[in-house]
Amino acid sequence: MLFNSIPFLLFFPTVCVLYFLIPATLVRTRNMLLLVASYYFYMNWEPAYALLLLTSTVLTYVAALGIGHFEEKRLKKTFLICSLLLNLAILFLFKYYNFLSSNIMMAMQSCGIGMQLPKFGLLLPVGISFYTFQALGYSIDVYRGVTKVERNFFTYALFVSFFPQLVAGPIERSNNLLPQFKQQHRFDYESFMAGARLMVWGYFMKLVLADRCALYVDAIFNNVDKQNGGSYLVASLLFPFQIYGDFAGYSLIAIGVARVLGFRLMENFHRPYFACSVGEFWSRWHISLSTWFKDYVYIPLGGNRVGRLRNYFNLLVTFVVSGIWHGANWTFLCWGTLHGILLCIEKALGISKKKYSGVKRFGHWLVTFFLVCFAWILFRANNISDAVTVMTGILTHLEPPKPEYANFIAIALALAILLTKECSEEFGWKIRIAESESWFLRHLYLIMMIAYIILFGVLGGDQFIYFQF
Amino acid sequence: MKKLLTSVLFVIIGLFAVDRLGGMIMWWINQHTHDVSGPKIKYLANDIHEDILLMGTSRCDLHYVPSIISDTLGLSVYNGGINASENIYSHYIILNHILAIHKPKVICLEVMDNDVMKQSDPFCATSFFAPYFGRNERADSVFLLAGSYWKYKISHLYRYNAKAVSNMAGLVINRHEGGENGYIPFPKPVRFPDSLQYRKTPHHVDSMKVEYMQRFINLCKENGIYLIFMVSPMYTTVDTNHYDVLKSIAKRNDIPFLDYHSKGLYHDHPEYFLDNDHLWDKGARKYSSVFAHDLKKLTQKK
Known part of the structure; x- marks a missing residue:
């Protein structure tokens, strides 16, 4: 069930009414309702994959009980490793096996060795990387003693499957x-x-900004051989806003849905395109994932508290893994690696630690923005060859782009609204309408934004990009 | 809870007011825009008076020069082809709006596979006609089928969702300059199609589309309109049975079927085409002369 679908607009108010009809003192009954609702929400994609969600839940639940039960460090570690291996094995099978086997076969063939590995016709379960990482994070936290063992299975199952953030964080x-x-x-x-x-702002970002950009970006990136450099450039400059609108929009809807029910989820995006270094970008972009990698990969590898070369190695490994997390494709691997390299360069030059102001800040912002945009080409391209075509096309065939005036105007309007809001937050301008002290203005904001979405939103019920991860 | 109810009520009433007011503004914009398809749909729904009406998608829009056909037949002609109108559902909607104000003597429908074959989203183009929702019951039946009827009924703003920006841009940019009776000449392309592609014959017939095709035919019969089907040239090759489904419908209903595509007209002239599916102005003028000649023979027989 997509957030931007009619079924969700019926599902959510129903859950909301039922939830608040149950007295607040009956916490377990309310949790059961949310658990049933979450599984119903997930099973709307493919009922069978709820079994995987349940398997991951049971595995990490049992492992945590084991870690909590035994005093001996060795036994605790065994339970943790079992939990990690089994969960990552499921993730590997569904997400990476076919990619790896086809690459092994290709490599063997290029060496003149004919080889056939079995291929599985498995569909990637929606949100598998998200809930697997959330569940693994719990296992590790219990092992580290950061979190107490949750003994109530249903409460824990709700933690893994809580519908607002189940499929894309x-x-x-x-x-x-x-x-x-x-x-x-x-x-x-x-x-x-x-x-x-x-929620309304999230819908705006997704339906008005991201999906409008997608109309142009998809047309270019899905037919790279028929376009010119100008179209590549425009598409490459629009994709950063498409993916931001898409993913930050989803996160905001998720946070909003949870807030309506009384829960507070963590902030996932903090105006990432205002970053003045790639390091700062990663402290503002997909914060829940970047901090996950920091806590569970980068720091265990040694983090900053090692020699310079080892530190660069740790950074690179973390970002390579982050790239692979996004999908089984060389494009994601290269995207992650590129970010890792950029961060190492920043570290070597000492850029990430400095605070800039004025023209210098603007210069750093500009360079960071273009570097991030450049890296997004790798992320968006369907394969490495397409990415190279786009990059070389921009540099060698810069002709006027494919014109889509109506789309461009709609995108420009949406970007102007986004920029005004984000600038006011970033620079402390006092033009806040959504959070105004006036009751009337706050409600007028809701009305006008909903009307704007109805008129200018792409309401075709498209997928969210991050669901594939 | 009282606070929440006040808020919800205020938002609903406010949204209703903004929706209706916005709907009125957008209707005005829609009626005054000079974007690609808005003025043509407006003309067809409000002002059409010509004897011969050409209908279809972009292949009709770009391929028929009304003045050439008009000079040959001595009748007034309007090119009512609407770019990206996709299939028979759009043609059925627009025909109903036309018949409410005018009965052309001849309707020439440029048919294509999409008119009877299955598509992943067969109703995608019906939203073009949403601004005219509520004005014609038979036309609105398509929205019911498409699942958008109640959305258009509830929200007046939503009726303009597909074309809002294009309509607004059309207030400042005139994209109908140089047009004559619905035909806007397409300039010489940078590249002509370089290879004659083979197009496979689709086999999955959409029974609902066939039903609407029959309704379209029946409407013409009921109103004494002489209906002709045609397939204009494409720079693709097809099997001889490619249009059998459409041809059998035409035969059953005694409708002439002019097939210039299967015959391979202009396959020796790639310079007439802007891509594999469309002619540009030079090709359109050549083809319109051929078509006008054949149409004259058909109308004289009738």
Whole structure:
């Protein structure tokens, strides 16, 4: 069930009404309702894949019980490793096996060795990387003693499957979300309205900005051999806003939905395109994933507290893994590696630690923005060869782009609205309407934004990009 | 809870007011725009008076020069082809709007595979006609089938969703300059199609489309309109049975079928085409002369 679909617009108010009809003191009953709703939400894609979600839940639940039960460090570690291996094996089978086997076969063939490995015709379960990482994070936290073992299976199952953030994050930490399932969430008007405003802004970012950009970007990137450099350039400059609108929009809807129900999820995006270095970009982009990698990959590798070369190695490994996390394709691997290299260069030059202002800040912002845009070409291209065609096309055949005036105007309007909002937040301008103190203005904002989405939104019910991860 | 109810009520009432007011503004814009398809749909729904009406998608829009056909037949001609109108559902909607104000003597429908074959989203182009929702019951039946009827009924703004920006841009940019009776000449392309592609014959007939094709035919019969089907040239090759489904419908209903595509007209002239499916102005003028000659023979027989 997509957030931008009619079934969700019926599902969510129904869940909401039922949830608040149950007295706040009956926490377990409310949790059961949310658990059933979450599985129903997930099973709308492919009912069979709910079994995988359940398997991952059971595995990490049992492993955590084991870790909590035994005192001996060796046994604790065994349970943790079992949990990691089994969960990652499922993820590998569904997401990476076919990619790896086809690459092995190709490599063998190029060496003159004919070889056939079995291929599985498995569809990638929606959100498998998100819930697997959330569940693994819990196992590791229990092992580290950061989180207490959750003994109630249903509460834990809800933590893994909580529908607002189940399929595309934010990837929540057990010490933030689990305790909230034990609290009494009384209906709170301010929280409800704040959630509704976040949802509306999320829908704007997804339907008006991202999906409008997608009309142009997809037409170019899916037919690279028929385009010129100008079209590649425009598509490459629009894709960063498409993916931002798409993913940040989803995250905001998720955070808003949870807020309406009384839960607080972590912030996932913090105006990433205002970053003045690639390092800063990663502290603002997909925060729940980048902090996950920092806590569970980068720091265990040694983090900053090692020699310079080893530190670069740690950074590179973290970003290569982050690239692969996004999908089984060489494009994601190259995208992650490129970001890793850029971060190493920044570290070597000491850029990431410095604070700039004025023209210098603008210069750093500009360079960062174009570097990030350049890397997004690798992320968006269907394969490496397409990415190279786009990059060389921009440099060698810069002709006027394929004109789509109506689309360009709609995108420009949406970008102007986004930029005004983000500038006001970034630079502290006092033109906040959504969070205005005036009741009338806050409600007028809701009305006008909904009307704007109805008129200019692409309401075809498209997928969210990050669902494929 | 009282606070929430006040908020919800305020948003619903406010949204209703904005929707209706916005709907009125967008209707005005839609009626005054000079974008690609808006003025043509407006003309067909409000002002059409010509004797011969050519209908279809971009292949009709780009291939028929009304003045050439008009000079040959001595009748007034309008090119009502609407770019990206996709299939028979769009043609059926627009025919109903036309018949509410005018009965042409002849309708020439440029048919294609999409008119009877299955598509992943057969109703994608029906939203072009949403601004005219509520004005013709038979035309609205397509929206019911498409699942958009209640959305258009509830929201007036939503009726302009597909074309809002294009309509607005059309207030400042005139994209109908140089047009005559619905035909806008397409300039010489940078590259002509370089290879004669083979197009496979589709086999999955959409029974609902066939039903609407029959309704289209029946409407013409009921109103005494002489209906002709034609397939203009394409720079592709097809099997001889490619249009059998459409031809059998035509035969069953005693409708002449002019097939210039299967015959391979202009396959020796790639310089007439802007791509594999469309002629540019030079090809359109050549083809219109051929078509006008054949149409004259058919109308004289009738």
